[in-house]
Amino acid sequence: MGRLVVAATVAGWAIPIAALVNSVVPEPYMDEIFHVPQAQQYCRGDFLTWDPMITTPPGLYYVSLAYVASFFPVAWMFRLAETFDVICSTAALRSTNVVMAMVCAVLFHDLLLCIRPGIGERKATIYAILVALYPVHWFFTFLYYTDVASLAAVLAMYLFCLKKQFWISATFGAFSILFRQTNVIWIIFFAANGAISYIQDLYPKDNVSQENTEATHQSNKVVSGRGNKTAAQGLRRRRINSPISKKLVISESSHLYSSLAEELRDICLKLWNSKCEVLIAFAPFAVVMMAFVAFIIWNGGIVLGAKEAHVVSPHFAQFLYFGLVSAAALLPWHFSPRRVLDLFHLSGKNKTCSFLAVLMGLGLSFVAVHFFSIAHPYLLADNRHYTFYIWRKVIQVNWLMKYMLIPLYVYSWFSIINILGKSQTRVWVLSFVLSVMLVLVPAPLVEFRYYTIPFVIMVLHFPVIGNRKLLALGLLYAVADVFTLVMFLFRPFNWEHEPGTQRFMW
Structure with a gap:
C-alpha cells in the first residue's frame, strides 16, 4: 500500500507540473540541446551518430526508446503518429524522468524499510515523498537529464544488494554506469559493504559470543552481589540459548571494536579466511568492474565527449x-x-x-x-x-x-x-x-x-x-x-x- 501511495503522490504533482513546463518551455533547455537530438536520432534507428559534446553513455536514450515504444502502438492506432520517431518529442522524452522519479520514490521507500525495519510503513512513505521533493532532484524530474534515471538505477542496485541478490544488483550497477560513469564508485561501495555484511553472516558465533560475554558478565556482577550462584548460572544459560537476530548482532558488534584499526583488522581477517565464498558470491560485481576497466582502456578515459572541458x-x-x-x-x-x-x-x-x-x-x-x-x-x-x-x-x-x-x-x-x-x-x-x-x-x-x-x-x-x-x-x-x-x-x-x-x- 505504501508503494502505491508514494507513486500516486509523486505522479499527482509531477504530471501537471511537467505539462506546465512543456507548455511554457517547449524547446530543449540547457543541456537538453544535446540530449534531446541524440535521443531522437535513436528513435529514427540511427545508433551510429553521436554528438561529441555528450559526456555520458547512452543509457537514458535506451530507456526512453523502450518507454516511448510502449505507447507507440496506441498512437499509431489512432493515427497520431505514422512513424516511431514522430512521438519522440521533447515533452515525451522529458516524461521519461517523470516515470523515473516515481520509481526512485518507490525504491527509496523499500530501501528504508529494508535498512530500518522498525520505521513503519507510514513513516517510510512520508520519507519517500519528502526525498522526492528534494529541490535538486525535483527540478530535474521535468527536464531530459540523466540524473533521475541514474539515481533510480543506483537505488535499485543497492536494494538488491541488501537482499543478497547479487547478480541482479550487479546488472543494475552495470546499467547505472550507462547513465553516469561515476556510478562505478557506488558499485564498489555497495559491493564492499555487502561483502562485509556477508562475512558477518558467516561468523555469527563470534558476534554472539562477544555480545553474550558482556551480557553474562554484567548479569554475574548483579547476581553475585546477592550471593546467588545458581541463579547466575541459570541466567547465563538462558542468555546463551536465547535467539538473537542477525541484524541485532551486526548492529551490536559494530560497537565492540575499540578502534577503527581493530575493526579493519577483524574484517580483513574474516575476508581472507572466507575469500573463496566471498569471491564466488560477489563475482558479478567483479565482472562489471573488469568490463568498466576495458571501457576506459578502449575509450582512453572515463569521459566520452567534450574531454577538454571535463x-x-x-x-x-x-x-x-x-x-x-x-x-x-x-x-x-x-x-x-x-x-x-x-x-x-x-x-x-x-x-x-x-x-x-x-x-x-x-x-x-x-x-x-x-x-x-x-x-x-x-x-x-x-x-x-x-x-x-x-x-x-x-x-x-x-x-x-x-x-x-x-x-x-x-x-x-x-x-x-x-x-x-x-x-x-x-x-x-x-x-x-x-x-x-x-x-x-x-x-x-x-x-x-x-x-x-x-x-x-x-x-x-x-x-x-x-x-x-x-x-x-x-x-x-x-x-x-x-x-x-x-x-x-x-x-x-x-x-x-x-x-x-x-x-x-x-
Missing part, C-alpha cells in the same frame, strides 16, 4: 561544498540547538583528540579552499544555474568570504560523520566519505545535481526524526521547489558572464 582535476573544495549543501538541505538534523550542543558535549569527552581533529579539519579545509578551488568556464558562463550566483555573489564576493565559510564546511562534515556513526560502523562511514570524495573531487564543475546520489544514500542511513521536523523540512522543500519553478518559467534571463568566458546562447 578533465579530471583535484577539486577538493567540491568535497567541502557537498558537506555544507547537504547539511543545509537537512536543517533539522544539523543546525538545531540540540545538535550543536551534542557536538560540543562529544568534544568535551576527549578535549585533546577533539581539538586536534578540529584543527586538522580546519587546516585541510584551508588548503582545499586556497589551492584546490576551481572556477570552471561553464560555472562562469551560464546564469541559469544557482551555482553561478552562489559563486559570484557569495564565495567570490570578496577575497575573505571563501575562507570565512571554512568553519561551516568543517562543522557540516563533523555533524554528518557523527550522525552516521551513531547507526553505522566506522568502516561504513569511512567508506562512504571516501566514496563521496572519489565521486566529487575529480569533477572540475560545481553542480549540485552531482550531490544527489550521495545525499540520498546519506538520508537512508540517518536516524528517524519526528513528524514536526519532517513537516518543517517538507514545507521548506516545497517553498524552494515553487521558487525554482517560478524563476525557471517566468524570469527573463539577461545573460551575465565573466569577461573572457564563452557566452551561451539561449
Whole structure:
C-alpha cells in the first residue's frame, strides 16, 4: 500500500507540473540541446551518430526508446503518429524522468524499510515523498537529464544488494554506469559493504559470543552481589540459548571494536579466511568492474565527449561544498540547538583528540579552499544555474568570504560523520566519505545535481526524526521547489558572464 501511495503522490504533482513546463518551455533547455537530438536520432534507428559534446553513455536514450515504444502502438492506432520517431518529442522524452522519479520514490521507500525495519510503513512513505521533493532532484524530474534515471538505477542496485541478490544488483550497477560513469564508485561501495555484511553472516558465533560475554558478565556482577550462584548460572544459560537476530548482532558488534584499526583488522581477517565464498558470491560485481576497466582502456578515459572541458582535476573544495549543501538541505538534523550542543558535549569527552581533529579539519579545509578551488568556464558562463550566483555573489564576493565559510564546511562534515556513526560502523562511514570524495573531487564543475546520489544514500542511513521536523523540512522543500519553478518559467534571463568566458546562447 505504501508503494502505491508514494507513486500516486509523486505522479499527482509531477504530471501537471511537467505539462506546465512543456507548455511554457517547449524547446530543449540547457543541456537538453544535446540530449534531446541524440535521443531522437535513436528513435529514427540511427545508433551510429553521436554528438561529441555528450559526456555520458547512452543509457537514458535506451530507456526512453523502450518507454516511448510502449505507447507507440496506441498512437499509431489512432493515427497520431505514422512513424516511431514522430512521438519522440521533447515533452515525451522529458516524461521519461517523470516515470523515473516515481520509481526512485518507490525504491527509496523499500530501501528504508529494508535498512530500518522498525520505521513503519507510514513513516517510510512520508520519507519517500519528502526525498522526492528534494529541490535538486525535483527540478530535474521535468527536464531530459540523466540524473533521475541514474539515481533510480543506483537505488535499485543497492536494494538488491541488501537482499543478497547479487547478480541482479550487479546488472543494475552495470546499467547505472550507462547513465553516469561515476556510478562505478557506488558499485564498489555497495559491493564492499555487502561483502562485509556477508562475512558477518558467516561468523555469527563470534558476534554472539562477544555480545553474550558482556551480557553474562554484567548479569554475574548483579547476581553475585546477592550471593546467588545458581541463579547466575541459570541466567547465563538462558542468555546463551536465547535467539538473537542477525541484524541485532551486526548492529551490536559494530560497537565492540575499540578502534577503527581493530575493526579493519577483524574484517580483513574474516575476508581472507572466507575469500573463496566471498569471491564466488560477489563475482558479478567483479565482472562489471573488469568490463568498466576495458571501457576506459578502449575509450582512453572515463569521459566520452567534450574531454577538454571535463578533465579530471583535484577539486577538493567540491568535497567541502557537498558537506555544507547537504547539511543545509537537512536543517533539522544539523543546525538545531540540540545538535550543536551534542557536538560540543562529544568534544568535551576527549578535549585533546577533539581539538586536534578540529584543527586538522580546519587546516585541510584551508588548503582545499586556497589551492584546490576551481572556477570552471561553464560555472562562469551560464546564469541559469544557482551555482553561478552562489559563486559570484557569495564565495567570490570578496577575497575573505571563501575562507570565512571554512568553519561551516568543517562543522557540516563533523555533524554528518557523527550522525552516521551513531547507526553505522566506522568502516561504513569511512567508506562512504571516501566514496563521496572519489565521486566529487575529480569533477572540475560545481553542480549540485552531482550531490544527489550521495545525499540520498546519506538520508537512508540517518536516524528517524519526528513528524514536526519532517513537516518543517517538507514545507521548506516545497517553498524552494515553487521558487525554482517560478524563476525557471517566468524570469527573463539577461545573460551575465565573466569577461573572457564563452557566452551561451539561449
